[in-house]
Every structure is written in C-alpha cells, then in structure tokens.
Amino acid sequence: MKKIMIVLIAMSIATGAVAQTKAEIMVNNGGVESLRGSAELDVTRSADKHKRVLKDREPLQRNYVHQPPIIPHQVRGYKVNLNVNKCLSCHGWKYARETGATKISPTHFETREGMTLSDVSPRRYFCQQCHVPQVDGRPLVENDFKAVDSLSQYK
Ligand code: HEC
Numbered sequence: 339m340k341k342i343m344i345v346l347i348a349m350s351i352a353t354g355a356v357a358q359t360k361a362e363i364m365v366n367n368g369g370v371e372s373l374r375g376s377a378e379l380d381v382t383r384s385a386d387k388h389k390r391v392l393k394d395r396e397p398l399q400r401n402y403v404h405q406p407p408i409i410p411h412q413v414r415g416y417k418v419n420l421n422v423n424k425c426l427s428c429h430g431w432k433y434a435r436e437t438g439a440t441k442i443s444p445t446h447f448e449t450r451e452g453m454t455l456s457d458v459s460p461r462r463y464f465c466q467q468c469h470v471p472q473v474d475g476r477p478l479v480e481n482d483f484k485a486v487d488s489l490s491q492y493k
C-alpha cells in the first residue's frame with residue numbers, strides 16, 4: 339500500500355512538472371507553419387498583402403446545382419455589418435433592377451426551418467460566408483473537373 343502511495347505521489351509530481359513546461363512553451367509554435375505563417379503565437383505579425391483578384395467581369399460559370407456563385411467583381415471596401423450591407427444595396431430586390439445585379443434568390447429569405455421571411459434571412463446576411471471573389475492563381479493540383487452541360491450557361 340505504502341509503495342503504491344509513493345508511486346502515485348511521484349507520478350503526480352512528474353505530471354505537474356510536465357504541465358508546467360507545457361504552459362511555458364505554449365507560445366512556441368514548435369516549428370509548425372499555418373496559414374498565418376510561422377510567427378510565434380504571442381507575436382503580432384504584419385498583415386498579408388492584398389490578394390490579387392480578377393478584374394470585374396461577367397458572372398462565372400457555376401459548377402454544380404446549389405453552388406453559391408463566385409463574385410465576378412471587386413469587393414474591396416464593401417462593408418457588411420450591423421448597420422449596412424453594401425451587397426444588398428445592389429443585389430437586394432429593391433435595387434437589382436436599377437443596378438443590373440442579379441437578385442438574391444428566394445432561398446436567401448428562408449429560415450433554417452424553411453419559413454420564408456419578408457427580408458433577407460439572418461443566416462444569409464453575411465454574403466461572403468458563402469460568396470467569394472476568385473484569385474487568378476495557378477491551380478495547386480491538376481483538376482479536370484467539368485460542370486454538367488445543363489449549367490454551362492456562361493463561358
Ligand atoms: C455596385 C453594385 C454591386 C455591389 C455593391 C455588389 N455587387 Fe455583386 N454584382 C453586381 C452586378 C451588376 C453583377 C452582375 C455582373 C454582370 O452580370 O455582368 C454582380 C454579380 C454578383 C454575383 C454573381 C451572380 C451570378 O449569377 O453568378 C455574386 C455572387 C455577387 N455579385 C455577390 C456580391 C457580394 C457578396 C457583394 C458584397 C460583398 C456584392 N456582390 C456587391 C453589382 C454589385
């Protein structure tokens with residue numbers, strides 16, 4: 339019994355020591371690189387350069403049904419917050435006709451339970467959660483994916 343107690347005490351001291359060294363090295367990234375590079379966790383690194391996005395152009399082809407279409411224009415400085423939604427000032431049904439923007443589709447008015455609201459649903463308010471502009475980058479891996487014929491309405 340006594341032996342077991344001693345072993346247990348020794349073990350708890352050992353784990354305590356490990357926990358302490360872990361706490362000390364918490365801010366060390368251990369050489370791991372992530373999307374934010376290899377900066378230490380407690381260091382504020384300088385911001386990335388703006389990504390190069392495609393110039394304004396025609397809507398891009400959709401690749402599958404229910405794909406959120408890719409944004410075919412610049413969006414720098416377009417604010418979406420509690421007070422304003424720049425996207426809706428063109429894509430909202432009220433303004434779409436005069437701005438020539440595609441109207442948001444009826445799904446954007448639906449709640450999770452399938453109820454249709456009289457205005458854009460909160461879950462579709464932050465447009466860029468789903469819609470993104472595209473960078474003119476080289477594909478990281480080869481990809482010969484082709485959209486089904488019925489969707490190839492745009493070039
Ligand atoms: C100044 C008006 C304006 C604003 C603001 C604007 N858009 Fe657009 N958007 C357009 C127009 C016009 C088109 C259609 C382009 C065309 O047909 O040539 C378009 C196209 C799109 C499309 C492609 C639709 C499709 O059928 O493929 C998406 C997605 C989109 N915009 C999302 C957004 C998002 C998200 C924002 C906010 C970050 C935004 N837009 C802000 C005018 C605007």
Ligand code: HEC
Pocket residue numbers: 404405406407423425426429430440441442443444445446458461462463464465466467468469
């Ligand atoms: C949760 C994801 C999500 C969010 C948030 C969202 N959308 Fe969409 N959007 C989609 C999907 C998916 C489609 C294509 C299928 C559909 O219409 O639901 C779409 C389609 C569209 C289209 C094309 C409509 C058409 O008739 O072809 C426009 C324009 C658009 N969205 C604009 C917006 C704008 C502006 C916002 C912000 C107010 C927004 N979306 C927020 C997912 C989203």
